[in-house]
Amino acid sequence: MNIIISSLLGVAAFALQVATYKETPKVSVSVWPPGSNIYLGECVLLQCTVESNSSFVWSYRWFRHKPHTAPTPNLRHLVSGDSYSITAVMREDAGRYWCQAERWESNITSVVLLSQPATLSVSELPPPSLTLTPSTRQLFRGERFTVQCPVSLTNSSGWMLKQFSWGRVRNRLRYTDPCSPLGDAVSADKSDRCEFTAVNGTSGLYWCEGAEGRSNAVNITVSYGTIILKTPALPVFEGDKVVLYCQYWAGNHSKTTFFKNGAEIITSTSSSSDSVIKMTIENVAQEDEGFYKCASQDRKMESLESWLSVRPDRGNFTSTDGTAASTSGSWKWIIVSCGVVLLFLILLSVWLVCHYRYQMFCTRSCWPVSKEDLPAVGLPVTKQDVTEMQWDLSWMEMSNLLDKQLYPGT
Template sequence: MNMILIPSWLGVAAFLHLLVASLEDLKVILTLWPPDTKVFLGECLLLQCTVEGNSTFGWRYRWFRSEPGASRMEKSPRHMLSGGSYSITAVTSEDGGRYWCQAQPNGNATEALLSRPITLNVSGLDPPSLTLAPNSRQLFIGETFTLQCPKNLTNSSVWVQSQTLTNHLTKLSDSMTATCSSQNNPGRSGTCVVSATRGHSGLYWCEGAGGRSNAIHLTISSGPVIMRTPVYSVPQGSSTVLSCRYRKGNYTKSTFFRNGVKAYTCNSSGVGTETKLTLENVGEEHEGFYKCASQDGKLESPQSWLSVKRNLFSVDEPASSSSGSWIWVVVSCIIMILIPLAYLLIHHLRHKMLYTHSCWTIPGEETPAGGLPATKQDGTEVQWDLSWMEMSNLLSPGT
């Protein structure tokens, strides 16, 4: 038995030795799309982990994130993993930090390769905005859509990073199904009219003199139904329209799901292939992934993200509450000073009124002959020692 086991263990050791030697020739590369570590609020990003070198191994991937003040990453529906791809939908300020990936050969639990980290710096400034028409994250194959670069990006071109082809980055003007104009005219933005194909699913952004625009993500579908949500963030408190659009047929009622849970059932406004859902007074509770299905449940769209843009006052709420507390402190101090002053003023006026009233002669009444009683005025005491008659005689003229 021992004679059989020893060669087996030698074979395993030899395999591990060859595995380690082959891993030394490999390198894990982490790539960011768009290729700019300064990222904007509300845009879409893609991180791709690839192994470079001659290798016949199958790979499995793990992702890591380190952010200031946090020991681990909280799960978010906006962060989606798919093998060597890590996508972030609608970037928020919490998405800043370092990201890296690990590649491990299938069947090996000990050897692994790490990439170098990429640090994302989220900018709070509004980016130059890429314009899309129609304003929808999902489109059917064969539909036409238009992309226009921001006017303040001169000599700008539209770039697409296709998800169907790994690391496939091209200028959209090179596509046979896209017609682009004004790409090289200074002071004018680039515009591309595209007939959608499956290869057009992916990230789009503009690059020109002075930087790049925000990146948006489009999904080109060959399925029977799509869920149309705005590609840009909807301002909090406003209204927006979502629609369930069928490629063909007549569907009078559709069911809308939010984060996998049935949320709304809507009737079509007429005979057609589209059912619309209007959301009023949009808030944070409306944000999430939406999908729709036909009334019988046989047709179901891919899910599509609805992003809500927070108002400025909600972002600055801690600072506002802090300044508000200071205002209350100042008001309280003023009140504590004014109340004693008001009391003293009222007391002084009351004293003055009483003193003046005691000196007035009341019409219709005779002055008492017996004399006027002594009057005390707070801390000062005045005595009338002479009788009223004697005082009158002293004041009489000719005396």
């Protein structure tokens, strides 16, 4: 009996191995926030997912623009296993992205799967704006922050606040619902905003979805360390005054060093409190865009890097296909259209004048005129009348000559 049972178990195990081997897993790329249209300055996360019933361990590679072409190293692009994140979207980030999943079945054979491409289109049009208070990408544990969806412009059912954290999507708020049923979210005085306490679960991407589309997305990182750098969570505009705050969890730190893209830029002693040191950038420019961090004087405490996104002048937005998307662009199209209409009216007026003069000429010169039909000629009054009179006399003389030739003796 034991032999029979062992044989049956062996057959079942073999059948399971065959089924597993014949299984064709599927690999796909998901984009967060969802959708192929992304906005300048926001954070975007691409995630590679293998749909399989097996428990194999997969390794991942990412490609951009072309299959099997590794992405060019970029400070804003971070690859970590099955995740590919873009810290702050720029125009050149548009394109196609693939992920490749691979698992080894033995020391010499492997299964390699390539996903379908995820195509990202970058829009420079200003999206419906999500409001984050305070406007910062980094927060200390225990701090309070508020997220508010845009004001609805239609009579739709409103906005829904969503968060992507630790590989799952959670619906945080429907615009007309109170925040209290959503766990750690508490509404202070308005139902159109959610207040959170910064803990591990509140790290991640936040955006709003509704009948009018999607808002911009912001990324919040909750720190359990001893130092953070607070930079604006949303893009700033050229010419703005920007203040960066280096905040310590505890202690008095009179001197702090700031860095941009890893290079030391300034040692500041200006402080708004014992634990906050600030650095001010007057008339911020495109050259100021980049990763910033701060550190204590002895370098024993160092913050995470935080991206400062700088955009051109307000209202000067152009989409990636070159179509004007701002108010000034609309005025340009209006001016061009008016110019075309004006040119058409001028050409039409010229044509009507020429047509009228042509008809007048034909009335005088194209149809036979008898002597009886000739009007009496008055004395010329102006130079123009003299010219017309001379022209009429010449025509009369020619008419008399033709009459004499056709009817001799008259």
